[in-house]
Amino acid sequence: MTHWRAALLRQWQQPGPTPASLLLRPLSWLYRGLVAGRRAWFAYWPGAAQRLPVPVVVVGNLIVGGAGKTPAVIAIVRVLRAQGWTPGVVSRGYGRPEHGLHLLGPGSTAAAAGDEPLLIHRRGGAPVAVDADRVAAARALLEVHPEVDLIVADDGLQHLRLARDVEVIVLDDRGNGNGLCLPAGPLREPVPRRPPARAIVLYSAGVASTPWPGHLGRRRLGGLLPLAAWWHGDPPRPDAWDALRGRPVVAAAGLARPESFFTMLRARGLEVRPCPLADHHDFALPPWPADAADVLVTEKDAVKLRPDPAGGARVWVATLDFELPDAFADALRQRLPNRALPR
Secondary structure, three states: OOHHHHHHHHHHOOOOOOHHHHHHHHHHHHHHHHHHHHHHHHHHOOOOOEOOOOOEEEEEOOEOOOOOHHHHHHHHHHHHHHOOOOEEEEEOOOOOOOOOOEEOOOOOOHHHHOHHHHHHHHHHOOOEEEOOOHHHHHHHHHHHOOOOOEEEEEOOOOOOOEOOOEEEEEEOOOOOOOOOEOOOOOEOOOOOOOOOOOEEEEEOOOOOOOOOOOEEOEEEEEEEEEHHHHHHOOOOEHHHHHHHOOOEEEEEEOOOOHHHHHHHHHHOOOEEEEEEOOOOOOOOOOOOOOOOOEEEEEHHHHOOOOOOOOOOOEEEEEEEEEEOOHHHHHHHHHHOOOOOOOO
């Protein structure tokens, strides 16, 4: 992460006015006006928002940067499947060079599909389509997979062209930051006093970080397994952590907030040498030191690494599990049409 970006993120978390926020506030007012006009267009212009023939659940957040949307999408797909639905997922596919349609399959790569959609496809087991136009992605997915009866839109909260039945707003420990919109603050859109009626608020860090009532999810490290075994689809081994305790390991993370990954590893009793990387780092070359013996990566980064990466380091993949409370599943069920079980 560059120094200027880190400094900006710190400014965005300051509760009171700062010189930077005061300087950028006129641009923030302009941004708010544009967002409000865009929302009014999609709310009142007939046909601006496109409705699909199946229910749509949108998962997104209000602030820039990772808030835990990807593990939340994977967990929500599993909840929906347990309720009798056959969900499919659409996403923009951030970071890929092409913006057109790509339907994920066995040969899909992170370069073609994006790292997060590929991870959702592997961990969630649902059909996934990526396109800058989420409506086009959903229609293509429904055509190729007629068994899909519900669409989950990853990071689609601000993609208003796609009409939705339910919005899942994911918030982490940062809450709403300083409460200002870009660029004076981290908000993608102004925050109303109460969440929309169709919204379910999900706190990904296990604590409520805003006054909004919501459900407390919990992210935790699951098991650990070698990179080749992860690509093979082997189950993670919870006891593998013991093998790495007592010796230094390099932790490489291309996340919006890599320090959260390092903190979880230290909580597991590991001696971590952090290797923070930019979000969506491409891993074209191994970024860790040449003398590293053991390297830990996230699943989001593992999808961009070959099963046999160059160099002598042993690469391990740490799986991340997201636990959703039963009350969240009930709230989701209540906002969707009835789906009889079994299918």
